[in-house]
Amino acid sequence: MDHTILHCDCNSFFASVECVFRPELKTVPMAVCGNPENRHGIILAKNELAKKAGVVTAETVWQARQKCPELVLVPPHHQEYVRYSNLVNAIYQRYTDQVEPFSIDESWLDVTGSRTLFGSGETIADAIRKAVREELGITVSAGVSFNKIFAKMGSDYKKPDATTVISRENYRQLLWPLPISEMIFVGKASRTALRELGIYTIGDLARAEPSLLLARLGKIGGVLSTYARGEDQSPVTSIYDEPEEPKSVGNGMTFRRDLSGEDDLRIGVLYLADSVAARLRRHGLRCRTVAVTVKDPKFHTVSKQKILPRSTDLAKTIAEASLELIRSCWNPSSPIRSITITASRFHESGGDQLSLFQSAEEIKDPGKRERLEQAVDQVRSRYGRSAVSFGRILKNDIGIGEKDGRNPKG
Numbered sequence: 001m002d003h004t005i006l007h008c009d010c011n012s013f014f015a016s017v018e019c020v021f022r023p024e025l026k027t028v029p030m031a032v033c034g035n036p037e038n039r040h041g042i043i044l045a046k047n048e049l050a051k052k053a054g055v056v057t058a059e060t061v062w063q064a065r066q067k068c069p070e071l072v073l074v075p076p077h078h079q080e081y082v083r084y085s086n087l088v089n090a091i092y093q094r095y096t097d098q099v100e101p102f103s104i105d106e107s108w109l110d111v112t113g114s115r116t117l118f119g120s121g122e123t124i125a126d127a128i129r130k131a132v133r134e135e136l137g138i139t140v141s142a143g144v145s146f147n148k149i150f151a152k153m154g155s156d157y158k159k160p161d162a163t164t165v166i167s168r169e170n171y172r173q174l175l176w177p178l179p180i181s182e183m184i185f186v187g188k189a190s191r192t193a194l195r196e197l198g199i200y201t202i203g204d205l206a207r208a209e210p211s212l213l214l215a216r217l218g219k220i221g222g223v224l225s226t227y228a229r230g231e232d233q234s235p236v237t238s239i240y241d242e243p244e245e246p247k248s249v250g251n252g253m254t255f256r257r258d259l260s261g262e263d264d265l266r267i268g269v270l271y272l273a274d275s276v277a278a279r280l281r282r283h284g285l286r287c288r289t290v291a292v293t294v295k296d297p298k299f300h301t302v303s304k305q306k307i308l309p310r311s312t313d314l315a316k317t318i319a320e321a322s323l324e325l326i327r328s329c330w331n332p333s334s335p336i337r338s339i340t341i342t343a344s345r346f347h348e349s350g351g352d353q354l355s356l357f358q359s360a361e362e363i364k365d366p367g368k369r370e371r372l373e374q375a376v377d378q379v380r381s382r383y384g385r386s387a388v389s390f391g392r393i394l395k396n397d398i399g400i401g402e403k404d405g406r407n408p409k410g
Contacts (some may be wrong), residue, residue: 002168004121005236006109007143007151008128010088011160013105014045016138017084018074029053030072033061044076044299048160058298081105084136091131095124098238103293103301106155108148110236125163133161149232150175152184171230176203183224189333190224193217202228220331239289239305249287251275252340256399258297259336264398265326266319271400272341273319277312280343286311287343290321294330295338304329311347318343 010016014032019025029050031043043064046055053068065071085104092099095118098110111124118124125142132140139161143154150171154164157174166174180186180194183202193216199205205213206228213221226232251272259268280287291305304325312318322341330336 002146003110003112005145005148005151006111006125007155008107008140009155010105011139011141012045012047014081015047017080020137028072029068031055032076033073087136088132098236100236103303108236122163122165147232148234149184149227178202185331187331187334248342248344249276249279250340250342254338268339269322270319273322274315276341276343277315277318280313285346286313288345290318291342292322292325293340294326294336296334297337302329
């Protein structure tokens with residue numbers, strides 16, 4: 001029996017939250033805009049009136065005002081966006097405990113086990129949209145399907161405040177005629193490569209020989225082929241099915257330039273994982289869950305997390321888990337603007353510590369890596385973080401290490 005998966009996407013989320021607090025903004029074209037002085041002078045979100053005037057997310061304020069001179073600009077209030085995201089997800093949890101946030105304004109829900117109580121997937125999606133609209137004053141678009149990818153594409157199919165059902169009976173009719181750019185995880189580079197193969201629509205992608213896609217695009221080609229044919233079987237990974245510690249330890253960075261390629265990715269992840277691990281050890285904690293949030297230059301954001309087999313406070317383990325998560329959800333040809341790594345589900349330090357990714361040397365001496373990183377902590381506590389670092393991080397051009405300096409207090 002097929003699963004019933006929902007993907008719920010808050011419409012123009014940042015702008016919608018701002019309109020809750022300032023209802024007069026609903027009657028004028030408005031947009032949420034970052035600080036022009038700090039690489040954030042672009043449109044983060046816009047309401048429907050601004051959208052109709054041609055304003056698009058990620059364009060500069062200057063470009064937006066050329067299209068819409070009467071555009072009202074509002075500064076972002078990120079704490080409110082996080083609060084509303086939590087409120088929205090709390091409504092989702094009334095219908096299922098299987099809720100997987102994809103970003104601050106998107107979540108997947110597996111409602112397979114909820115149908116006998118609440119009705120069909122479409123009925124549940126409509127009930128959720130009504131509850132969010134009436135209780136929070138914002139709107140949600142929902143996709144209903146038998147897998148996560150088609151549910152996500154369903155929520156994008158019709159906006160705002162709409163439910164779209166993508167079934168085994170209609171997905172070829174609804175999705176296959178769409179341009180290839182509408183397929184999730186198809187970025188600019190992949191789109192160019194696919195067009196060179198004569199693939200212009202999602203249907204073309206579904207009918208293409210998988211071996212051809214693998215040869216031209218590598219692993220992502222096979223993944224996209226599977227997605228287009230409706231064969232995605234990835235489960236909804238709930239973060240709410242077990243009680244977790246309310247605290248977390250994380251670090252994020254917007255890089256001086258966009259990351260491109262495996263080497264850039266490893267440098268950024270190693271740096272962030274190192275700082276997270278050091279903070280865990282400073283507080284005598286080990287984490288069991290690692291989460292990553294990745295953002296591209298157009299502010300498209302993806303978040304994913306995993307539960308580790310064993311708790312850890314080691315940078316190497318956190319880095320490898322983070323890299324695995326990013327590779328599983330991010331098109332390797334897409335640039336990365338920022339990364340955040342967060343550790344949670346804490347346990348107190350103590351007992352044997354085994355790395356997820358052990359070398360032969362580590363198997364012989366499982367505590368060697370732990371002693372090494374503790375020794376690094378001691379050197380940094382005296383001479384500053386920049387005193388010891390990973391070799392591949394040195395002399396980078398993405399902005400890492402510029403503010404580390406000496407900090408005797410660690």
